[in-house]
Every structure is written in structure tokens, then in C-alpha cells.
Amino acid sequence: MKTKKKILFLALPALVTLLTVFIIPMIYTFIEGIATDKLDFYIKFCTDPFYLSILGNTAILSVKTTVLCLILGYPTAYFLARTQSKIKSALLIATIFPFLISAVVRAYGWMVLLGSNGLVNHFLMAVGLVDEPVKIMYTEKAVMIGLTQLLLPYMILSIMSVIQSIDSNLEDAASSLGANPLTTFLKVIFPLSAPGVVSGCTLVFTLSMTSYVTPRLLGGAQYLTVSTFIYSQVKTAFNMPFANAISYVLVFAILLFQVFSNSANHYVSKKVGGV
Amino acid sequence: MGYLTIDSLTKKYGDLTAVKSINLKIKQGEMVALLGGSGCGKTTILRMIAGFIEPNAGTVSINGKVMNNIPAYKRNVGIFFQNYALFPHMTVIENVEFSLKLKKMKKAEIKEKVEYILGLVKLEGKGDSYPRQLSGGQQQRVALARALVMEPDVLLLDEPLSNLDSKLRQEMQVEIKRIQKKLKLTTIIVTHDQEEAVSLANRVVIMNEGEIEQIGEPGEVFNHPAHPFVAEFMGFSNFMEGKIVRKEGKEIQIEVAEGKVMNQSYDRADELAVGDAVVLTIRPEAVLISKTEEDGYAQGKIVNMTYKGHNTMVDILSSFNEKVQAINVDMVLPKEGESIYFAFPSDKVIIYKK
Numbered sequence: 163m164k165t166k167k168k169i170l171f172l173a174l175p176a177l178v179t180l181l182t183v184f185i186i187p188m189i190y191t192f193i194e195g196i197a198t199d200k201l202d203f204y205i206k207f208c209t210d211p212f213y214l215s216i217l218g219n220t221a222i223l224s225v226k227t228t229v230l231c232l233i234l235g236y237p238t239a240y241f242l243a244r245t246q247s248k249i250k251s252a253l254l255i256a257t258i259f260p261f262l263i264s265a266v267v268r269a270y271g272w273m274v275l276l277g278s279n280g281l282v283n284h285f286l287m288a289v290g291l292v293d294e295p296v297k298i299m300y301t302e303k304a305v306m307i308g309l310t311q312l313l314l315p316y317m318i319l320s321i322m323s324v325i326q327s328i329d330s331n332l333e334d335a336a337s338s339l340g341a342n343p344l345t346t347f348l349k350v351i352f353p354l355s356a357p358g359v360v361s362g363c364t365l366v367f368t369l370s371m372t373s374y375v376t377p378r379l380l381g382g383a384q385y386l387t388v389s390t391f392i393y394s395q396v397k398t399a400f401n402m403p404f405a406n407a408i409s410y411v412l413v414f415a416i417l418l419f420q421v422f423s424n425s426a427n428h429y430v431s432k433k434v435g436g437v
Numbered sequence: 438m439g440y441l442t443i444d445s446l447t448k449k450y451g452d453l454t455a456v457k458s459i460n461l462k463i464k465q466g467e468m469v470a471l472l473g474g475s476g477c478g479k480t481t482i483l484r485m486i487a488g489f490i491e492p493n494a495g496t497v498s499i500n501g502k503v504m505n506n507i508p509a510y511k512r513n514v515g516i517f518f519q520n521y522a523l524f525p526h527m528t529v530i531e532n533v534e535f536s537l538k539l540k541k542m543k544k545a546e547i548k549e550k551v552e553y554i555l556g557l558v559k560l561e562g563k564g565d566s567y568p569r570q571l572s573g574g575q576q577q578r579v580a581l582a583r584a585l586v587m588e589p590d591v592l593l594l595d596e597p598l599s600n601l602d603s604k605l606r607q608e609m610q611v612e613i614k615r616i617q618k619k620l621k622l623t624t625i626i627v628t629h630d631q632e633e634a635v636s637l638a639n640r641v642v643i644m645n646e647g648e649i650e651q652i653g654e655p656g657e658v659f660n661h662p663a664h665p666f667v668a669e670f671m672g673f674s675n676f677m678e679g680k681i682v683r684k685e686g687k688e689i690q691i692e693v694a695e696g697k698v699m700n701q702s703y704d705r706a707d708e709l710a711v712g713d714a715v716v717l718t719i720r721p722e723a724v725l726i727s728k729t730e731e732d733g734y735a736q737g738k739i740v741n742m743t744y745k746g747h748n749t750m751v752d753i754l755s756s757f758n759e760k761v762q763a764i765n766v767d768m769v770l771p772k773e774g775e776s777i778y779f780a781f782p783s784d785k786v787i788i789y790k791k
């Protein structure tokens with residue numbers, strides 16, 4: 163008990179900073195908004211199908227991004243966790259390398275690739291798959307591609323660290339007991355890596371729900387997400403109170419998701435023995 | 438023809454040759470103990486038999502069938518892992534029935550087999566516990582049950598008893614032997630405990646640095662170790678180097694130090710010749726000690742005594758400055774620093790040519 167208190171001290175500087183520059187101002191703007199406009203702007207958001215569809219689309223985009231990251235990230239994570247390769251550390255650095263490049267730069271990179279005059283369309287037309295350029299830019303696809311590239315390392319690292327902690331003898335044990343590689347994966351590796359999957363999905367989903375730069379540059383004004391819509395309310399519609407209310411809708415949506423993911427996390431950790 | 442045949446099996450890790458061209462034939466239902474120090478390649482051999490790693494050279498065959506290209510999950514080789522490798526997200530029952538479920542056995546049959554095997558390893562009532570809720574010894578028995586329940590063609594046990602307290606260990610030794618005989622399991626048991634090896638196995642294989650030093654029946658390796666290395670493993674101590682200076686029939690004289698000679702009568706003296714450099718050894722429990730001077734006894738001084746409960750380990754410094762270790766069971770001993778007389782009975786001494 164006593165050491166727990168002492169350890170809490172170490173978190174104090176961060177706690178104080180967060181409290182003064184983040185949490186108190188947030189609570190203040192929330193209360194201020196309610197005090198001046200009651201729930202008017204919340205009601206406005208929640209009763210208009212257009213606004214709701216933006217929230218819905220953002221959630222769908224985030225789910226798709228999360229699933230894509232999981233599908234692409236899991237095999238990579240497994241490989242990185244188990245490889246005996248001499249270039250393992252180089253591969254690890256390659257995984258984290260995108261972190262070193264700003265999201266803005268990367269979004270511009272995607273614009274070059276995905277535009278109607280971009281490399282992807284040139285290629286598709288050259289091999290005769292399509293006759294005229296496909297519209298990728300300023301659609302959900304472009305944003306999803308951009309976000310997946312941006313967030314994939316989070317998924318890989320979350321899952322990799324958990325797989326690394328799984329005793330590789332367990333895989334051998336399963337195979338000696340007659341389980342083929344697929345069964346071994348489904349019955350042993352995947353269940354035991356579930357905590358990493360849950361935390362990776364939580365990270366990727368939350369980050370794509372709230373991301374701004376990527377949807378802004380790749381989705382533009384034609385494909386709106388909650389964050390780019392908030393920005394347009396501030397910068398183009400000059401409707402600050404509405405922007406404020408939508409921000410809190412997003413905050414509560416994510417809090418709700420966190421509650422869900424926490425219980426999922428709790429459930430799987432209990433199942434696999436708190437690894 | 439052996440049931441399990443290992444032929445010129447070799448495994449290299451980079452520059453290190455962990456297993457060097459091992460040959461071994463094991464009959465059906467036979468239990469062989471692999472004995473050797475840590476890092477001598479025991480686990481590596483088991484992993485090659487189970488099919489987890491591929492040998493660089495050589496073959497493993499079971500019942501006349503070469504296994505090299507058959508994946509582990511088709512070999513029906515049961516293995517007990519040194520660290521148990523129990524599935525942490527499964528209960529004891531789920532762990533044990535894992536192999537049976539994969540064989541698509543009927544539920545009632547699975548239940549019956551699992552109950553039977555859990556009874557054998559004395560884990561009734563623990564079926565619904567998770568491995569983390571069990572003690573080390575209990576986990577070890579779950580791992581054993583999991584390997585046994587699949588009725589493997591070959592059973593591999595990697596130090597299965599190392600974490601048990603001595604009472605449970607003895608019980609489990611008896612159990613393993615009983616189950617192994619009953620199910621007629623062709624078994625390799627890895628251990629670093631010589632007593633365990635000789636009491637459990639039909640044959641004992643002593644390994645050193647990836648090579649086999651000696652294969653033999655327990656009594657043979659225990660009483661006639663082929664090399665000083667094996668002797669040390671089998672509990673011999675009191676290694677003394679020397680040179681044979683005189684030999685008459687069975688009576689030989691060994692110079693163990695400048696001007697210090699030992700007289701020894703040796704049954705297999707004809708294998709030795711004057712001038713041979715030799716190593717002499719005897720078990721500490723075979724050394725005779727006496728408080729008074731007796732015929733054929735040498736004089737020494739007690740430098741240390743370690744009380745071990747049922748016996749006392751006595752460290753003696755002989756008058757020619759050799760350290761001698763003896764185990765004393767019931768004699769009332771002089772004090773440390775006092776003089777003592779000791780002798781090496783000729784039928785207990787082994788002399789190796791260097």
C-alpha cells in the first residue's frame with residue numbers, strides 16, 4: 163500500500179500538467195457551453211441526419227481502418243516476434259520509421275499517388291484495368307489508405323510485444339499433441355495474443371476517430387469526418403458554440419468506446435491469466 | 438532393429454555443434470535415460486525426435502519409418518517440456534483433453550480417459566483449475582498427464598521430476614515407471630540426477646558436449662563407468678592422477694606425487710603396464726575410515742566435516758597432500774583437525790589409463 167502511494171508521486175508532475183492545461187479547461191468549456199446554450203447545439207447535432215451521418219461515417223471509417231490494420235499488422239507482428247533473422251532490428255526500425263515523418267508529408271505523398279493524375283491511376287490505365295481515372299482522392303478510400311499507413315505501426319507493436327511474451331514451447335507443445343499449424347494458431351496463439359489485439363485495435367480506432375490531418379488532406383471538403391467538420395464549423399461557419407458541442411459528442415463517443423474496450427481488455431486478460 | 442532409431446544425428450547452431458553424430462537404438466517399451474550436464478544437447482536431441490527442429494545430418498526413425506520429413510503434429514510423439522509449456526488459457530482438463538479432441542474422440546471416451554489419467558497423476562479435483570492456480574509440482578503432473586493421455590508411440594520426458602520435493606519425486610518416479618511399463622511406452626527420460634537415471638531406466642546414456650560417452654545398463658554404468666567423466670557423473674570422486682611404477686600380478690604401485698607411492702590391488706591390472714599415466718577414483722561412500730592405524734590404511738587429517746542427516750561427508754587431507762572425501766554413516770568421528778586413517782578397498786577402486 164505504502165509503495166503504491168510512493169509510486170503515485172512519480173506520476174504527479176504529469177498529473178498536474180494534464181489537470182491544469184487540459185482537463186480543467188475542458189471541463190470549463192463544457193460547462194460554459196451548457197450554461198450559455200443549454201443543450202441546444204447537442205440537440206441540433208443529434209436530430210439532424212446529416213450531422214449524425216458524419217459521426218456514423220467516421221465510426222465506420224475507423225472500424226474499417228482498424229480491421230485493415232489488424233489484417234495487415236498481425237502477420238507482420240507474428241513474424242517480427244518470432245524471427246531469428248539477423249536483420250530483425252533493422253526490420254523493427256523500418257516498422258517505426260514512418261513515425262519519423264510528419265503526417266502532413268505523408269498525406270501529400272498519398273495525394274501524389276492517389277490523385278486522378280497520380281501514379282496509381284496511371285498504372286491502372288496502363289495495364290488496362292480501367293479506362294478512365296478512378297476517383298480515390300477525397301473519398302473514404304483515400305482516407306482509409308492514409309490512416310492505415312499512419313496507424314499500422316501501433317497495431318504491429320502492440321501485437322508483437324504480446325506475441326514475444328508467449329512461450330514458443332507452447333506452439334511446439336500444441337503440434338506434438340497433434341495440432342496442425344492452423345489449429346495451433348486458432349487454439350493457442352491467437353487467444354493468447356488477444357490482449358495485444360485488443361490494445362492495438364483500441365489505439366488504432368481511437369486515433370482514427372480523432373485524426374485530423376489525414377482526413378483533412380485526403381478527404382478534403384467532400385469527405386467529412388467529425389474532426390474536419392468541427393474545423394469547418396470553426397473556420398468557415400464561425401459557429402464556435404456548435405463546434406464546441408460536436409467536440410464533446412466526439413469526446414463522449416470515445417469515452418464510451420474506452421469503457422467497452424476496457425471491459426474487453428479485462429475479459430481477455432482474465433482469460434489468458436493476466437499475461 | 439530398434440523401435441526408435443537415431444542414426445548419426447547432428448545439430449549445429451552456428452559454430453556450435455550441439456549434437457554430434459549421435460547413434461542410439463531403443464527397443465519398444467524400453468526406457469532410456471539421457472544423463473548429462475546442462476547444455477550438453479539433451480533437449481536438442483528430444484526436439485529433433487519430436488520434430489520441432491530439423492537435424493543438420495542424420496535420421497530419426499520410429500518403427501522403421503524415417504521421420505525427418507514428417508511434421509511434428511503427425512509423429513505421435515508425446516513430449517514433456519522442461520518448463521511444462523501448459524496452455525495458460527486452458528484449465529487442467531482442457532490442457533489434458535487437447536490431443537483427444539483433435540483426434541475427434543467421443544465426449545464420453547474423452548471424459549473417461551481424462552479422469553483416468555488425472556487419477557494416475559493424483560490430480561483429481563483439480564480439473565477446473567488454471568495452471569497459474571497450481572503449485573509447480575502440480576503443474577508438472579498436468580504436463581505429464583497431457584503427454585501420457587495421447588498414448589504416444591514415443592514418450593520424451595525432459596527433466597520431469599526436477600522441481601518436485603524429494604517425497605513427491607520418489608512417488609512420481611514410481612508412478613512414471615509403473616505407467617510406462619503398463620502402457621509399454623518407448624520412453625526417453627532426460628535427467629541430470631544419476632540416481633534417478635539408474636533407478637528408472639533400462640539403459641542409461643551418458644552425454645558430454647553433444648556426444649555419447651557411454652551407453653549401458655544401470656548397474657554397468659554405475660559400477661563400471663567407461664571414462665573418468667562418466668565416473669564423476671555416477672558419483673565417483675577422489676580422482677588422483679599418478680603413474681604406475683611397479684606391477685606384480687594384481688598388485689600395483691602408483692606414484693601419486695614426487696616420492697609418494699600408493700599400493701593398490703586391482704582386479705583388472707592386466708590392462709595396465711608399468712609407466713602408464715593413470716587416474717584413480719573411488720566413491721566417497723566406499724572409502725574406509727578408522728580412528729586407529731590399521732593394516733593397509735594411510736594417514737590423514739580431517740579438514741572439514743559436513744553433517745548431512747543420514748551421513749557425514751568427511752574431507753581428509755592425506756599425508757601426501759591429496760584431498761580425499763569419505764562418507765561416514767555410523768562411526769563416532771574424531772574432531773576436525775585430528776588425525777584419521779583411510780583405505781581404498783581394491784574392489785571399489787577404478788583405474789583409468791590416461
Ligand SMILES: Nc1ncnc2c1ncn2[C@@H]1O[C@H](COP(=O)(O)OP(=O)(O)O)[C@@H](O)[C@H]1O
Binds near residue numbers: 473480482
Ligand atoms: N535455438 C538455439 N540457438 C542457438 N543455440 C542453441 C539453441 N538451442 C540450444 N542451443 C545450444 O545448444 C546446446 C545444447 O542445448 P540443450 O540441448 O538445451 O542442452 P541441455 O538440454 O542438455 O541442457 C547449448 O550450448 C545451447 O546453448
Ligand SMILES: [Mg+2]
Binds near residue numbers: 481
Ligand atoms: Mg535441457
